[in-house]
Amino acid sequence: MHEMSLTEGILxxxxxxxxxxxxxxxxxxxxxxxxxxxxxPDALTFCFEALRSGTLADGARVEIIRLPxxxxxxxxxxxxxxxxxxxxxxxxxxxxxxxTGGDEMRVKELEVE
Amino acid sequence: MCTVCGCxxxxxxxxxxxxxxxxxxxxxxxxxxxxxxxxxxxxxxxxFGTGPARAHVPGMTQSRLVSIExxxxxxxxxxAAENREILRDKGILALNLxxxxxxxxxxxxxxxxxxxxxRFAVSVIEGDQQTSFDADRIxxxxxxxxxxxxxxxxxxDAQMVRRAIDKLAPADDSVLFIENVGNxxxxxxxxxxxxxxxxxxxxxxxxxxxxxxxxxFAAAKVLLLTKTDLLPHLSFDVERCLGYxxxxxxxxxxxxxxxxxxxxxxxxYDWIAERRRQVLAARAAALEAKLDAVRNALNRx
Numbered sequence: 087m088h089e090m091s092l093t094e095g096i097l098x099x100x101x102x103x104x105x106x107x108x109x110x111x112x113x114x115x116x117x118x119x120x121x122x123x124x125x126x127p128d129a130l131t132f133c134f135e136a137l138r139s140g141t142l143a144d145g146a147r148v149e150i151i152r153l154p155x156x157x158x159x160x161x162x163x164x165x166x167x168x169x170x171x172x173x174x175x176x177x178x179x180x181x182x183x184x185x186t187g188g189d190e191m192r193v194k195e196l197e198v199e
Numbered sequence: 200m201c202t203v204c205g206c207x208x209x210x211x212x213x214x215x216x217x218x219x220x221x222x223x224x225x226x227x228x229x230x231x232x233x234x235x236x237x238x239x240x241x242x243x244x245x246x247f248g249t250g251p252a253r254a255h256v257p258g259m260t261q262s263r264l265v266s267i268e269x270x271x272x273x274x275x276x277x278x279a280a281e282n283r284e285i286l287r288d289k290g291i292l293a294l295n296l297x298x299x300x301x302x303x304x305x306x307x308x309x310x311x312x313x314x315x316x317x318r319f320a321v322s323v324i325e326g327d328q329q330t331s332f333d334a335d336r337i338x339x340x341x342x343x344x345x346x347x348x349x350x351x352x353x354x355x356d357a358q359m360v361r362r363a364i365d366k367l368a369p370a371d372d373s374v375l376f377i378e379n380v381g382n383x384x385x386x387x388x389x390x391x392x393x394x395x396x397x398x399x400x401x402x403x404x405x406x407x408x409x410x411x412x413x414x415x416f417a418a419a420k421v422l423l424l425t426k427t428d429l430l431p432h433l434s435f436d437v438e439r440c441l442g443y444x445x446x447x448x449x450x451x452x453x454x455x456x457x458x459x460x461x462x463x464x465x466x467x468y469d470w471i472a473e474r475r476r477q478v479l480a481a482r483a484a485a486l487e488a489k490l491d492a493v494r495n496a497l498n499r500x
Contacts, residue, residue: 088353088354088384088385088388088389091352091354091356092271092272095271095272095273095274095275096271098274099267099269099271099273099274103265103267107265109263109265113262117271123388124384124385124387124388124414125271125388170413171413171414171417171447172409172410172413172443172446172447174446181445181446181449182449183449185417190270191270191271191272191388192267192268192269192270192271193267193268193269193271194266194267194268195264195265195266195267195268196264196265196267197262197263197264198262198263198264198265199262199263
């Protein structure tokens with residue numbers, strides 16, 4: 087359950103941003119979670135809802151934006167869609183793939199007051 | 200922020216604190232209205248369009264959107280980068296050993312540290328949820344070790360390792376092994392500042408683990424396939440397992456070994472020694488550059 091410590095990291099980030107950008111409450115938080123990242127969106131939402139009470143994000147809504155997995159295929163010399171890390175290139179069937187997108191775990195935006 | 204017009208001073212992320220002479224924004228709830236005239240300085244412009252609708256609604260307390268665009272792991276990654284710098288300056292090769300529970304990490308580490316301690320200084324950071332059994336095992340062979348208990352935590356993070364490095368004080372130009380919590384999932388995402396993640400997979404486990412836990416095999420630089428002395432008693436298909444591992448990570452270096460039988464250990468030790476040479480060469484070059492700078496300063500009088 088590393089989602090728990092990731093959530094603590096997010097709440098810490100919110101505290102820091104609250105000071106830097108002068109807000110006192112977070113209403114909504116938009117997270118970008120890539121399909122190939124090491125985090126499960128449902129578990130992250132669950133942890134956030136468990137940890138948010140008593141913080142400036144008490145009652146805040148979590149919106150998760152999924153980013154698609156992408157890889158560069160060395161054989162095709164182009165970027166292809168990759169839904170899972172263990173998938174082969176959808177075009178040539180090869181495995182010479184370098185992941186180029188979809189491993190993001192980012193706080194994108196906040197609605198605050 | 201002004202709650203009347205919603206004019207947040209920024210909509211982009213930045214770090215410097217700015218002065219605010221009205222003291223809200225400290226995490227307590229405050230429902231007071233701002234319906235006094237406000238002529239406080241908003242910079243050159245007034246922004247009414249930073250609320251969620253990108254428009255101003257007269258008379259309504261308006262929330263606003265702030266763009267953050269920060270990695271969730273940014274804090275850990277920054278600490279890990281500091282660890283990496285500290286280790287580089289001291290010429291320490293740090294390896295982060297990860298595996299499932301029961302793969303034989305500690306047994307391999309005892310054997311490795313015991314065999315290498317005569318060649319160069321070695322120390323160990325042991326991560327477990329509870330007990331100091333593993334650090335005790337390492338110390339019993341005469342190698343400095345520090346136990347880190349993560350409590351309910353499922354992985355080591357950069358801050359834990361930083362505190363462990365401060366306390367353990369590994370020797371300059373040494374090799375530091377960090378044995379992570381036995382877990383093929385969570386430690387994959389947490390950079391500790393190591394030179395490489397070394398994933399250990401024993402042949403008593405499933406050969407499809409690289410596909411089941413792809414994040415770890417993608418994050419690792421080396422795969423140690425261990426307990427190979429047991430292969431005659433098992434139906435483990437080595438080539439199939441390595442095929443899966445290379446499918447996830449084509450650049451993965453693979454070594455097969457047995458900590459009990461001893462076969463394959465030399466290749467593992469050679470790999471460590473070569474990586475250590477690279478770390479030392481880089482440190483020597485950095486120190487020479489520093490020395491040159493001092494000599495130049497001296498010559499200029």
